[in-house]
Amino acid sequence: MQHVGVRELKNGLSRFLSLVMRGERIVVTERGTPVAVIHSPDRVEDGSPVEEKLLALALNGALVLPAKGKRRDSRARPVPIRGKPVSRMVMEDRR
DSSP, rough: OEEEEEHHHTTHHHHHHHHTTTTEEEEEETTEEEEEEETTTBEEEEEBOOOOOOHHHHHHTTTOOOSSSOOOOOOOOOOOOOOSSHHHHHHHHHH
């Protein structure tokens, strides 16, 4: 496990990400104190696959997994508004 300071990590992020992709774990320190660990998302701390951990969290109600199948259109749809246009109400209010 390699230790690296925040500034050094920022300046050499691509190099450290390459190490992580090869399976190495990076401990990020700030003024000598560990603040984070960067590692591959394949496995979590206890060695189990990430998918198993996510499923366990979902079963406990700690998170909601995304629905499988067709993705919904993420663009916002206009909401139908009844009554006067907002621009008219603003103009009337300014009188």
